Amino acid sequence: MPNDMMIEAEELAKRYGETRALAGVDFAVPGGSILGLLGPNGAGKTTAVRILTTLALPDAGRARVAGVDVVGHPAEVRRHIGVAAQDATLDGLLSGRQNLVLVGELSDMGRRASRQRATELLAQFELTDASDRVLKGYSGGMRRRLDLAAALMTRPPVLFLDEPTTGLDPVSRQRVWEAVRELTAAGVTVLLTTQYLDEADALADQIVVIDHGRVIANGTPQELKEASRSARLEVTLTAPYPGAVEATVAVEATVAAEAIGSLTTGPVHISEDGRRLSAGVDSAPGLATSVVRALDAAGVLVDNIEIRQPSLDDVFFSLTGGHLAPEDDQPGSGAAGPEGARPEMEGAGT
Amino acid sequence: MTTSTLRPSPAGTGIPGKLSAAVAGRVGNVWGMTRRNLVHISREPMQLSDVTLQPVLFTVLFVYILGGGIPIPHGSYPDFALAGLLALNLVTSTMGTAVGLSTDLHGGIVDRFRALPMWQPAVLVGRSFADLMTSCLCALIVAVSGLAVGWRTDAGAGAIIGGFALVLFFTYSLSWIAACVGLNSKSPESAASFGFIVLFPLAFISNALVPTQHMPGWLQAVADWNPVSAVAAGARQLWGNPNPSAAIHAWPMQHPVEAALIWSVLILAIAAPLASYFFRRRTTE
Numbered sequence: 001m002p003n004d005m006m007i008e009a010e011e012l013a014k015r016y017g018e019t020r021a022l023a024g025v026d027f028a029v030p031g032g033s034i035l036g037l038l039g040p041n042g043a044g045k046t047t048a049v050r051i052l053t054t055l056a057l058p059d060a061g062r063a064r065v066a067g068v069d070v071v072g073h074p075a076e077v078r079r080h081i082g083v084a085a086q087d088a089t090l091d092g093l094l095s096g097r098q099n100l101v102l103v104g105e106l107s108d109m110g111r112r113a114s115r116q117r118a119t120e121l122l123a124q125f126e127l128t129d130a131s132d133r134v135l136k137g138y139s140g141g142m143r144r145r146l147d148l149a150a151a152l153m154t155r156p157p158v159l160f161l162d163e164p165t166t167g168l169d170p171v172s173r174q175r176v177w178e179a180v181r182e183l184t185a186a187g188v189t190v191l192l193t194t195q196y197l198d199e200a201d202a203l204a205d206q207i208v209v210i211d212h213g214r215v216i217a218n219g220t221p222q223e224l225k226e227a228s229r230s231a232r233l234e235v236t237l238t239a240p241y242p243g244a245v246e247a248t249v250a251v252e253a254t255v256a257a258e259a260i261g262s263l264t265t266g267p268v269h270i271s272e273d274g275r276r277l278s279a280g281v282d283s284a285p286g287l288a289t290s291v292v293r294a295l296d297a298a299g300v301l302v303d304n305i306e307i308r309q310p311s312l313d314d315v316f317f318s319l320t321g322g323h324l325a326p327e328d329d330q331p332g333s334g335a336a337g338p339e340g341a342r343p344e345m346e347g348a349g350t
Numbered sequence: 351m352t353t354s355t356l357r358p359s360p361a362g363t364g365i366p367g368k369l370s371a372a373v374a375g376r377v378g379n380v381w382g383m384t385r386r387n388l389v390h391i392s393r394e395p396m397q398l399s400d401v402t403l404q405p406v407l408f409t410v411l412f413v414y415i416l417g418g419g420i421p422i423p424h425g426s427y428p429d430f431a432l433a434g435l436l437a438l439n440l441v442t443s444t445m446g447t448a449v450g451l452s453t454d455l456h457g458g459i460v461d462r463f464r465a466l467p468m469w470q471p472a473v474l475v476g477r478s479f480a481d482l483m484t485s486c487l488c489a490l491i492v493a494v495s496g497l498a499v500g501w502r503t504d505a506g507a508g509a510i511i512g513g514f515a516l517v518l519f520f521t522y523s524l525s526w527i528a529a530c531v532g533l534n535s536k537s538p539e540s541a542a543s544f545g546f547i548v549l550f551p552l553a554f555i556s557n558a559l560v561p562t563q564h565m566p567g568w569l570q571a572v573a574d575w576n577p578v579s580a581v582a583a584g585a586r587q588l589w590g591n592p593n594p595s596a597a598i599h600a601w602p603m604q605h606p607v608e609a610a611l612i613w614s615v616l617i618l619a620i621a622a623p624l625a626s627y628f629f630r631r632r633t634t635e
Contacts, residue, residue, distance in 0.1 A: 016635075053465045056635045078467040089462035091386065093393045098386075105382040106468040108375050134393060150462070 006031045006158050006189035007052060011061035013213075014047050021047040023213035024061065029191060029206070031157075034184055036204030037193040040320055044213040045193040046086060049162050052191065053083045065158055082151035086162040089147070090135055096146050097122060097131040103153045114153070121149040125179070141172035148176060152183075159183065161192040165199060177203060197313050211320045224315050231283040232308040233264065233291065237275050238301035249274040252300060259298035263290055281307065376469040383476020384483075387450065391484065400446065401488035405439045409495040412559055420560055425592030428500040433513065433585035434558030436492045437578050440485055440521040441553045444528040445545030447481045451532030452541035455632060464633055471626050478525050485521050489514050503589040513588035516610050520581045523614045526621035533628040558582045561594035574600040577617075580609035 007029040014022040022044045029035040037045050050056035052063055054074035063070045066080040083089075090099050097118050104114025122131045125145040130138065138146065144164065151159060161180070165173045180203055184190055194200050200207050201221045209217040209224070217224055237256060240249050257268040257277055264279035271277075281287060288307060295302050310318075391398055412435060417427035454460050454473070463473055493501075493514075503510060528544070535541040555569065556562075556578040562570045573579055579595065583606035586593035595603040602609035 050635070055461055055464055075467060078465055081465065083462075083465045085458060085461055085465075087458040089458035091390075091459055092457070093390045094386065098389060102382055102386055103462070103466065106379055106463065106466045106472070108378065108467065 004031050005029065005064075006066055007035070007191055008064045009048065009052065009061065010063070012048060012051060012058050012063055013060040014044075014051060014056065014058050016047075020213050022051075022058070025210060025213065025215055027208045027215065027218060029189055031189050032184055032187045033205040034180065034190040034192065034203050036200035036207045037191060037210065038195075038197065038200050038207055038316065039193075039210040041195065043210045045210060046162055047213075048210070049083075049085075049160050049191070049193060053081055053160050054078060080156055080158050082154065082156035082159045084144075084147045084151040084159075084161045084164055086166070090143065090150060092135045095132045095134055096127055096138070096142075099135060099146060100150055100153055103150045107154045109154060117153055117155075118149075121152060125149050125175075140167050141169060144168055144176070145172065148179060157188060159188055159190045161190065163193055163195065165194070165196065173199075197311070197316050209316065209319055216319050217315070225310050231281050231287075231310060232314070233260070233277075233279050233281045233287075234304075234306040234308065235260065235277040235291070235295070235302060236304040236306075237277070238303050239275065246274075253277065255298050256295060256300040256302075259294045259300060260291055263287070263294065283307070283309070376472065379468045379472035380475045380479065383472045384479040387477055387480030388483065390450075391480070397446070398484065398487075401439065401443050401484050402491055404442075405435065405488055405492045406495045408439060409435055409492065409499055413499045416559075422561070422592050423594055426500065428496065429502060430561075430586070430592045430594075431559060432492070432496040432501040433517070433582045433589065433591060434556075435496065436489060436514070436517050436585065437520075437556070437558050437582045438553045439488055439492055440517055441524060441578055442545060442549045443485060443488055444481070444521060444525045445542060445549055446484070447477060447525040447528035448532035448535065448541040448544050449538050450481070451477055451529055452535050452538045455533070456538060460633060471629070474529055474625055474629055478522065478529065481525050482518070482522050485518055485525075489518060501591075503591060505588060505590045509588045509590070513585035516584050516588065516607065517581055520577065520610055520614045520617075523618035523621065526618060526625050529625040530621055530628055533625060533632050552576065553578055556582065557595045562598065563594060571600075574598055574603050577602075577610065577613035579603070580606045580613060582606075584610040 005028040007027075009025055009027050012022050012025045013020075025044065025048060027035065027037075037048060039045050047056065051058050052065055052070060054070050054077050057071060065077045068076045068080070070077050091102065094102065100118035100121060101111070101114045104117055105111060109117065118131075119128075122128045125148065127142060127145060127149070130142060135143065135146070144167070148161070148164060151161070164180070165176050168176065177199070180190060180192070192199075192203065204221060207217070207219065207221055207224055208215055235256065237253065240252065253270045253274040257270060260277070260279070261268060264281050266280045268277050268279040288305060291305055291307075292302070409431075412431055413428050417431060420427055422430040451474070454477075460473065464470065505513070531544045531548075532541045535544070556573050556576045558578055562573040562579065565573055574595070580602040583593055583595045583603060585591075587596070587606055593606075595606070598604075
């Protein structure tokens, strides 16, 4: 591995009792970039972060942060990292300022420097007014911001953010995003875990999707979207003449569905009113033209045709098999493969 | 330990400089943790009730309600009882160490500390120092309430301070056993039960509040070898207060100050490394 990788995980494995949290995970994060670790609950994201931040020991595999082995030299690794963990790891009985100063002092920054840095960060995260209040009185959003500030006390070159915006209102979320972008602009390397696809899409230079403790996809947001080529085709049929019997509408819809059937990757879903058709398609050149021709040949009148490129959500759902919680599917089957036999989850939705 | 911190920088300011920097760092970490725990107390003063209200309550209860019925040869009950009340209050207050550590482990805060480049045992040492400071406050309150109910001593300043120091030192080593309990308990509540199951019998089956001569034979033997008895008798001896245990032949009762010191050193030597081991084990996953 080249030395400009600030975070490296090789074949990381970790088991908690009967649960296999990580089953051989690899990724590497170049300096100054953001890696989004994406996966459903229980996929192993937090375990990976705990290993990389020296809080847990891997059963197998190696991990380096800033070039330092996390198992061999944990104390050295801690000098290079800032961590904002998922459950609030701040002291509820100290004030916001006291929390930050404590972190600074325990990191050997010295009292004066810690105080100065704390004041700076409190201002940056708009917590100055609340800085001398006991943490118990903070809102969830304020706590998260303070958590992030605590992670930044020592100006660490590598930052681990475990679901930094979970439970935040949209405004606070935006603020955290801005802060993270500013940091990477200043050369900080960030690993962030998230369940929010838009977050990974908005922030990450590189996304690693894990599920059941395995990496099931790895690439830039763009690459991932392209890799899962299944675009979505949506056809809106022209409204039938007034007084048309339901059966007529249904027949028309079926005819239309048959017409485009050869172009789609799965069954065509017909909406309840019989006016909208949707199906997965492979984005091939001339796809729209082919659809129009097929429908015209079948004599179906069409109001609208839409081919929607996959969002990261689509990619995520197709990769993880559409579940958000662990279930008894075989883990990691068909890595980065095309979507299986369940294309119709919410037919005509956006 | 020290060598590994020295290794990464081959050239530079020389080993003594590095070593003193490392020591200074550790002292700073311990002081930071100590202050944190003291701030906790200032935020929740009711936490302190076992070292502020309880001593007053115990003094009044034992001296006025029970003391009248307990004859003390060559002296008054308040003169006899103060050393015992001091031991009783301080011994039971070590429960706070167990509960505090258990609370820290229960929340996520220890994860934060563990990801910091700090000297990890500072979590334990800082806790023990903060608890020692509250013990000092407790001792002061016991002394004042004792004076109010008639406790007197003719001893010199050195001996008086020595008596308090003896009990405080024992309390400090006991707090490391409490730390071991806190590090092994599932919840702060179960850590608290340690106080009632272990500390109260430990404090009461002793000469702290009654002379052991009236106990059944086997219980008297237990009481005379109980470290709390040595501590209380040691303080009585130093303060020149009535000390009926001096008539007992058991070695600790003949040499209570030495016995108290030996117990304290022994407990500390075993419990402190053990606590640090438990801390590492509890926080390793």
